[in-house]
Amino acid sequence: MILLSIGISNQEIYYALLKKRELLLGREPLSEFTSAAFAQLIEKIVKENNISPSKIFFSIFREDTLIHQLTLPKMSKEEVEEVIRGEIERLPAFAEKEYKYIYSLFNLDERRIRVIFCALSQEIIEAIIEGVKKIKTPLESIEIAPLNFLPLVYKLTDGKKDGALVVLDGKISYVVVFFGKECRLFYSAGVGIDDFFFKGKMDNLTFSNWVEELKRIFKSYCVEYKKESVERIWLVWDEEKAPLLDQILSKEIGKEVEKIDITEEIKVSQEEFNSFYLGAVSPIISYLKKYHHRFPFEAFLREIKLKRALKKGSLLFLAYLIIVGFLLGNMMSIFRTKAEKEKKRLKEINSKITRLEKQTQELRKRREEFLRIRENLLRQAFYVRRLNRVSWSKVFGEVAENLPRNLALSSFSVSEKGEVKFRGESFKIESIAELMHKIDHLTVLKDAKFDFLRESKIEDKKIFNFGILAQLRREPLELKKNEKK
Incomplete structure (x- = not known):
């Protein structure tokens, strides 16, 4: 089985290819996100690696993807979805376009709920679907990074400590704070690694402002949930651009900053693995390990999977009809053969009956003759016996x-x-x-x-x-x- 997972960012795509238990990683520049350009890149990856994938996954990590958090009073599901649609359509990027959204919610207290939702343009979904058609490979899922990282991070905690996941993209950063296996806070900022690292040099002012923003987020979480601190922090970033960023950040916030260890999930060298590829590797791990996502990513492909299921069902039904027809044909053929045999046998039986009836008539005649002779003999014997008794x-x-x-x-x-x-x-x-x-x-x-x-x-x-x-x-x-x- 060959699995191909592709991460899509603003200016490039990065992919993870699992072939014969060997994980191959790579990236390609993406100047514009159109279905034609995207299809060419996918075909290039497939041809260069000489593969025919069994399944293909996508992880979206772009600025035009909306991920947002809301705190609402308790309300019905229909009311929550109405509020979410209102928030999405306030943004110009989604105001006059078709989109799909998913969400997850949990209770803050008796009166409030927290909702984390994300929205994806229908154009992006259709471009992915059209691109995949070129290689004729089943499209397994479209996921949103960094929300699809969470099952991997949850595996690293004991469920009784507060943890945080910090994800740095080129022009945007995300902070997810969680307790156990529940996402409690989501925050996004318009500052990415390209804003404070350029050609190996750091913009100290921009970086310091970003670090202060992180501290403020952690403090806000601790105040809201009455915690002393966020105990563990994981960082996902492009290590080729900033090789020692985890150590620098650790000194600034006064806590150890860790890389997400995936060596127990898939065969790879943790020291050589660039966490930048986690967006591409995560869907493969979730598929192989059957991890459950709190966010229903399958909703993005519900229609296409429904069509696929209907097509599969139709094919199965057609195959069923063919098999049933074949079996019925065989049964009819067997029935005809048996009917012919029985007809022939019946004819032989009737012929035998006719022959036996003739023999029976002859036997009856012989019997009557025998009885007549027997009667005469008995009479003779009777009279002989009687005569023998007469003197x-x-x-x-x-x-x-x-x-x-x-x-x-x-x-x-x-x-x-x-x-x-x-x-x-x-x-x-x-x-x-x-x-x-x-x-x-x-x-x-x-x-x-x-x-x-x-x-x-x-x-x-x-x-x-x-x-x-x-x-x-x-x-x-x-x-x-x-x-x-």
Whole structure:
């Protein structure tokens, strides 16, 4: 990941480039602040360092940026914002121009609040946005120096002491006094390092006046908050212009003046680091360490980030639709394939059912044939069993005993079904009728009836040929009687 942060001052830009954990610093002159000139400088930095930044940050440190403090009675948020807009639009630089502003407030006591606000011209924001478009890099933030230094300074205090941050630019200076992690006083003066340092020489009178102004600010703070003194002071300045300014200032105000130590935040040599670049380094550190700013700098890019979020959301939604469409297409394809397979399978099943129905019909026919044969076999077995139980000597004996005179049998047979056939002849038809009558009273036969009866003549004598049918009894009468006994 490559991070590029650019600080914008009145006459130059200074940048910090974090590449493979190595921090590179540099500066370029800026004769005029236009979107075209600014875009050229950004492209130059990118090409000279042969980079393609993942994210880009901006820190504004210019005279045309307004940072101001107000003490107000307690009021609603809407009333506070109305007062802030009135203060901004009183200045000619913002009176007839579009601008954006942010603010932070805290309670002084039960009746008063303190508001620190800053305003930035819309022209500057648009120039930055247009310049960044040239390198096609996501614009992460636009911050205001020195307000974006505060999270770094807060890390250096124990939260129970009053501290002050003094920031010197070319033509302006800022003083921020804080306690813990709360900014309590903000002051700006129209005197910068270029006013009392020029070509390595100091203007003692201007410098002395500036030091006296610092003392007055610290004293005013101590009186208002009933403090003895501001215990720690940090100085941010261009060390190339005034290498020993921290030591000189320390002697003048009688307190140690420190440089902001960032070695624990990012890999850099504190001795070689010029605190002038803190405006460019601070956004990178805040991003990497996820420091929370009391001032909502994101408001400067709210619209562009909203558009970016909407675009990203649209792309994600489009990707979602494509994925869903692809999945649905696959599902439909799978469904069609399965439907074709099931259709083919159903056709095979129907064909098999038709074949089985035919086989079933054949089996039914075979079953019926089998049952018919089985029935016949059972009947034969029944009659064989019954015949086996009948004494044939007794059957023939009974038949012989009951044969009338003048009657002779020519044949006697029993079928598998138990049907008995008598054939014979007699000279008298009365003898045949008598036999019919006697058969019904036999113990082994029943249901006697004529099969045929014919009359013929032999030597002028009548003779009757007959056939009688009868049925074997299921149980001979005597057997039944014996079983009952």
